[in-house]
Amino acid sequence: MASFQSDSGNSGTSSTSAALNPKCTVCGQDLMQFRTGGRLGCPLDYEVFGETLTHFFETNQSALLHVGKWPKRGPSRFETLRWQAELRQAIVSQNYELAAQLRDRLQERKNQRKQRDDT
Amino acid sequence: MTLDELPRSPGEWLKGNGPESDIVICSRIRLARNLADFPFISKASRSEKSEIVTQIRESISESNSKLNYFDVERMSELDRQFLVERHLISRELKEGEGPRGVALNDDESASIMVNEEDHLRVQVMRSGFALLQAWEQIDDLDNRLEEHLDIAFSQELGYLSACPTNVGTGIRVGVMLHLPALGQTNHLDKFFRALQKINLSVRGLHGEGTQPYGDFYQISNQQTLGKSEPELIKSLSDVIPQLIEYERKARQTLLTERRQVLHDQVSRAYGVLKTAHTISSEETMLLLSSVRMGINLGLIDDLEIAQVNELFINTQPAHLQKIHGQTLAVDERNVLRASFLRKRLTEMRDGPPSE
Ligand SMILES: [Zn+2]
Numbered sequence: 159m160a161s162f163q164s165d166s167g168n169s170g171t172s173s174t175s176a177a178l179n180p181k182c183t184v185c186g187q188d189l190m191q192f193r194t195g196g197r198l199g200c201p202l203d204y205e206v207f208g209e210t211l212t213h214f215f216e217t218n219q220s221a222l223l224h225v226g227k228w229p230k231r232g233p234s235r236f237e238t239l240r241w242q243a244e245l246r247q248a249i250v251s252q253n254y255e256l257a258a259q260l261r262d263r264l265q266e267r268k269n270q271r272k273q274r275d276d277t
Numbered sequence: 278m279t280l281d282e283l284p285r286s287p288g289e290w291l292k293g294n295g296p297e298s299d300i301v302i303c304s305r306i307r308l309a310r311n312l313a314d315f316p317f318i319s320k321a322s323r324s325e326k327s328e329i330v331t332q333i334r335e336s337i338s339e340s341n342s343k344l345n346y347f348d349v350e351r352m353s354e355l356d357r358q359f360l361v362e363r364h365l366i367s368r369e370l371k372e373g374e375g376p377r378g379v380a381l382n383d384d385e386s387a388s389i390m391v392n393e394e395d396h397l398r399v400q401v402m403r404s405g406f407a408l409l410q411a412w413e414q415i416d417d418l419d420n421r422l423e424e425h426l427d428i429a430f431s432q433e434l435g436y437l438s439a440c441p442t443n444v445g446t447g448i449r450v451g452v453m454l455h456l457p458a459l460g461q462t463n464h465l466d467k468f469f470r471a472l473q474k475i476n477l478s479v480r481g482l483h484g485e486g487t488q489p490y491g492d493f494y495q496i497s498n499q500q501t502l503g504k505s506e507p508e509l510i511k512s513l514s515d516v517i518p519q520l521i522e523y524e525r526k527a528r529q530t531l532l533t534e535r536r537q538v539l540h541d542q543v544s545r546a547y548g549v550l551k552t553a554h555t556i557s558s559e560e561t562m563l564l565l566s567s568v569r570m571g572i573n574l575g576l577i578d579d580l581e582i583a584q585v586n587e588l589f590i591n592t593q594p595a596h597l598q599k600i601h602g603q604t605l606a607v608d609e610r611n612v613l614r615a616s617f618l619r620k621r622l623t624e625m626r627d628g629p630p631s632e
Binding site: 184185186195196198200201204211215218219221223227228231232236271 | 311314316423428431433435436440445446501504505506
């Protein structure tokens with residue numbers, strides 16, 4: 159069975175907890191949670207836990223790159239997830255101007271999707 | 278379509294036809310997919326899960342995929358178990374929480390679980406050894422859905438899944454085998470260890486974490502990254518003919534060296550099924566496994582594989598209760614199962630009773 163337990167070697171470069179236990183700003187999942195549960199919280203965790211995952215792919219998949227089909231719409235940019243996280247942060251830091259902008263962008267994306275689906 | 282209208286037939290995977298179906302029960306492929314605009318299931322709120330269901334249901338109808346959606350959250354415990362027994366949903370989806378469901382096509386060859394471990398688990402099952410046909414069907418369904426959905430995909434890592442063990446193609450290719458003769462030899466462990474060395478996993482009938490039962494085994498790929506879907510399918514389908522050959526040889530050896538013992542075992546199994554007055558689902562499965570081998574070896578000639586498969590599925594607890602029309606305790610089920618078997622086996626041998 160796959161294990162995401164620490165391999166001890168590649169995380170000791172900094173003594174700050176952020177470096178030892180990186181946390182995704184989008185979904186809130188941290189590396190410790192991931193190692194315990196084995197499941198990721200959102201697609202951006204693949205970047206956040208990149209180092210751990212690269213090691214895991216090398217050992218368990220003997221490969222680091224996808225070979226195979228692509229979805230019609232191509233790679234994702236995850237804008238909605240990023241903007242939602244930025245919006246939450248803007249509200250916490252009371253940056254209401256930025257919050258309003260982000261809300262508009264998210265609404266616009268939603269409308270675009272509706273239009274595309276309706277045509 | 279409602280669940281009660283699902284045919285009383287065994288469903289695609291137990292049809293009992295298709296290539297090599299004396300040994301290969303069915304071929305199965307599933308694809309793990311997630312929507313790019315939502316967190317994975319463990320971090321998704323109830324309203325996000327509902328929105329995921331809505332978007333996926335829209336994509337199913339817009340792509341004209343001819344699938345009917347069933348709401349598993351609001352479904353009775355009995356209906357959920359019924360779908361597990363038909364291999365149309367996983368135990369994880371059955372036991373999950375929040376908005377979730379499954380979309381099925383009419384012949385039950387294709388299904389899409391929504392909000393299981395991933396937002397989408399697309400699955401195709403075909404009777405017999407038919408991985409290429411299964412791939413063509415699932416690739417087409419996946420393409421149709423992806424025209425209407427923003428799928429989480431990275432240029433480097435491919436399809437992004439909630440568990441990193443599925444990343445890349447997100448594909449799991451599997452075949453379910455019936456290996457009763459190899460099961461009586463000591464060679465099976467050796468074969469399975471060899472398969473594990475080439476990154477194939479061996480499991481029991483009901484998938485992850487279950488023990489092999491009644492000599493039914495599922496063999497599937499573990500690697501998902503760094504190889505294309507056709508390459509991963511090939512790595513599995515290359516070893517299956519060899520296993521089929523070993524099983525056939527083992528059956529012939531049993532027939533020549535231990536014919537009386539084998540005939541006795543098969544006849545006793547058949548006899549118990551025809552005469553028992555109370556029987557558990559576990560014992561039923563073991564006995565049907567023997568009968569199935571007996572038919573394939575020509576030791577039983579008044580029953581067909583398709584009929585055995587029908588009994589396999591209809592004697593499972595939820596199926597039995599749905600046929601009976603009410604929920605029953607274990608003891609009552611065991612009595613009902615025995616009388617169902619006696620009745621069906623008589624009908625199968627003599628034809629249905631005349632009016
Ligand atoms: Zn995340």
